[in-house]
Amino acid sequence: MPRLNFEGRDYALETGESVLECLERHGVALTSSCRSGVCHSCLIRVLEGAPPPAAQKGVKETLRAQGYYLACCCRPDADLKAERGAAQQRYRAIIESVHPLNATVARLRLTETNGFTYFPGQFLNLVHASGQVRSYSIASVPREDAWLELHVGLLPGGCISTWVHHEAAAGESVEFLGPQGNCFYVPGRSEQPLLLLGTGTGLAPLYGILRDALGQGHTGPIHLFHGSVRRDGLYLVEALRALEAEWPQFHYHPCVLEGPAEEDIAVGAIDQLALERVPSLKGFRVFLCGHPDLVRQMQRKTFLAGASLSDIYADAFLPAAAAASTPS
Numbered sequence: 001m002p003r004l005n006f007e008g009r010d011y012a013l014e015t016g017e018s019v020l021e022c023l024e025r026h027g028v029a030l031t032s033s034c035r036s037g038v039c040h041s042c043l044i045r046v047l048e049g050a051p052p053p054a055a056q057k058g059v060k061e062t063l064r065a066q067g068y069y070l071a072c073c074c075r076p077d078a079d080l081k082a083e084r085g086a087a088q089q090r091y092r093a094i095i096e097s098v099h100p101l102n103a104t105v106a107r108l109r110l111t112e113t114n115g116f117t118y119f120p121g122q123f124l125n126l127v128h129a130s131g132q133v134r135s136y137s138i139a140s141v142p143r144e145d146a147w148l149e150l151h152v153g154l155l156p157g158g159c160i161s162t163w164v165h166h167e168a169a170a171g172e173s174v175e176f177l178g179p180q181g182n183c184f185y186v187p188g189r190s191e192q193p194l195l196l197l198g199t200g201t202g203l204a205p206l207y208g209i210l211r212d213a214l215g216q217g218h219t220g221p222i223h224l225f226h227g228s229v230r231r232d233g234l235y236l237v238e239a240l241r242a243l244e245a246e247w248p249q250f251h252y253h254p255c256v257l258e259g260p261a262e263e264d265i266a267v268g269a270i271d272q273l274a275l276e277r278v279p280s281l282k283g284f285r286v287f288l289c290g291h292p293d294l295v296r297q298m299q300r301k302t303f304l305a306g307a308s309l310s311d312i313y314a315d316a317f318l319p320a321a322a323a324a325s326t327p328s
């Protein structure tokens with residue numbers, strides 16, 4: 001059975017067990033959230049041994065070179081010596097405001113972010129006072145906004161979303177890690193058509209990406225599809241309509257699953273509506289964010305509709321696993 005030496009102490013790994021599971025079984029707290037290799041909050045640094053390559057999937061090249069691995073995906077078949085990763089910097093910020101965008105989505109604005117730099121559309125890992133960690137996508141654009149903006153959907157009984165909606169108050173200090181993710185706009189191909197698609201708070205990164213692209217002089221058509229079950233689940237409708245009026249290349253497509261039909265709000269499944277209105281995605285850059293099932297489905301459908309795999313960027317909002325642990 002392989003042994004794990006973590007920060008000077010030895011632990012026996014069970015067959016098929018991940019480093020994260022092994023440490024938790026022995027009561028060692030390591031920051032984690034999604035436990036599926038997405039949020040990168042559980043990075044560890046390997047000092048000796050050769051973990052399977054799968055434990056570096058999606059890890060930045062610069063971090064890979066320094067021996068960083070994802071503890072949640074690292075299932076070693078030989079001995080390993082590792083330590084806590086300092087790859088993700090910790091930041092503190094002050095809550096500037098918490099404001100409802102609709103009945104279930106709150107806009108959380110943070111200021112005094114202490115030099116935190118990011119691309120709109122990336123995500124950060126918010127650390128709650130209880131030690132729970134959750135990922136939230138960034139809707140703000142540093143060039144335009146003096147704050148860091150997150151859109152948090154209320155999940156009944158959810159640890160962090162309930163805190164944001166019912167307890168978080170202006171002036172409070174919060175901690176976070178990041179930024180993470182590669183779902184953001186890179187300038188350079190300004191005439192390329194863009195498809196942005198998401199449901200619920202999947203709009204958060206898309207709103208950042210959209211304003212970033214427009215602000216950086218993107219001239220190609222930009223189609224943003226935002227979906228919700230009912231009309232009251234949509235948000236930022238007026239702000240997006242104002243952007244549509246201002247920028248002729250931008251086309252906003254709000255859609256709901258359940259009617260009644262309203263002027264400019266389509267009724268139907270977002271995937272079908274998007275592919276009806278933009279049937280060929282050849283040459284498009286595609287951004288997909290939000291519900292994991294929709295994101296997975298749309299990755300396939302947009303590829304089949306002609307988008308090249310290297311032009312499809314996606315962030316699935318996976319729920320944190322139940323055992324998300326206390327940070328160091």
Ligand SMILES: Cc1cc2nc3c(=O)[nH]c(=O)nc-3n(C[C@H](O)[C@H](O)[C@H](O)COP(=O)(O)OP(=O)(O)OC[C@H]3O[C@@H](n4cnc5c(N)ncnc54)[C@H](O)[C@@H]3O)c2cc1C
Binds near residue numbers: 134
């Ligand atoms: C890359 C990434 C980006 C994300 N960006 C955002 C964002 O911008 N805005 C946002 O609101 N959320 C986002 N999320 C989701 C977010 O991280 C949390 O999972 C969510 O806010 C719920 O956290 P919670 O602490 O309130 O609930 P938890 O305490 O984690 O969950 C409570 C219960 O609800 C279940 N549950 C959790 N999520 C769901 C779900 N979606 N549907 C059904 N059941 C669920 C859990 O399994 C648990 O049983 C993102 C996730 C990822 C991975």
